[in-house]
Amino acid sequence: MDRIYFVDNPWPNGHRIINFKWGTHFKYEEVEEWEGKAGLYFDLHLETADYYEEDLDEDEEEAEVDDWHAKIVWNNYHSCIFSSEEWAYKGFLVGSEETPFDLEVLDGKEYAIDFLSEEDQEDWEPELTAFDIYLLGHDATAFHTIKFTKVENQTYQINWKGKLALAYAGDYEFRYDFHTLISSTSFIGITIPDELTDLRAYELLERFVSRPALFELKNDNGNRQFVLK
Template identity: 40%
Template structure:
């Protein structure tokens, strides 16, 4: 990831805010599906204009909606989620392989291109950006912070503005979460009592 990227901010390459946007909420959860570990992320940004409002220049011909501050202002903030609108998420490993050591320096590719951008429910994540758009081609990396349960996460992916009918994933986002606690597997002992029915 670029050294100029600050932690706990998300950057939409080429949008009106090159300094990025603050991440207000980030949740990392775990689910077991058929003896496999799956992760879920839920991310919400601050309002796009929260730190710096931009006056829209009526005399300027913006190349696309992506470049126009007023368009971003109409949609307020971004949510990227594997849980908010559908049952998404992404596979990590078999359950018996999962540990914090295994997770350290793990790099995962999720919904790699080429893929069908029409099937939103089949994707790991859905996104509300400039409307309900599409997010694919994720690269997610985990870095354990010393010997703690916390991790630094680097995440980038591509966006297609499908809300307005653009199915080309030509826009990129990237972010870094400075420190977040990893979800833990808890195994409850199974008590088996042998006996005869009366």
């Protein structure tokens, strides 16, 4: 089972990932208001088991340490949700009008996301970053590198690392590191929101994807997605 590691936290062997999914959505001018670019955005969603699931039953005495190193603090928040879609559809740009998304060049592709300049770090806004995280409360994350490596067919390995800030506790410096290797996952499709007609969705597919013919529209009880044929 895949794991995520929060470097130097109380569990050096990391935490078991119980749910992971990889999808996409469109951002488009007509209904969106955000500081960004219209296009196709990747979404990643990750959930862990309880932080303490592999601990022994007996209580452990701890020296007085800061929140990051204190099991009792982590255990108060139980588990992690790390997502670009749990609280708002955010994600990171992979296809635009100028450079449409090309699935055929995804193998070996590495994306650098939210690499904030020193000036940006002094006045950054969490709602404008690609991912939200519930870690020790609703914290913040940036400086991501995410690499996709094809395993077979349309199954990929995802190597993901980045930095965290304990924003819930008022610390906005990205001083902590995480990393995870998702050994095998498949793209679940492009989510189509209810307000888009099928025709408009196809227009966006043509606009932001280099080979739209690779996709077909699937309607599952009103939940529509473009999926690979």
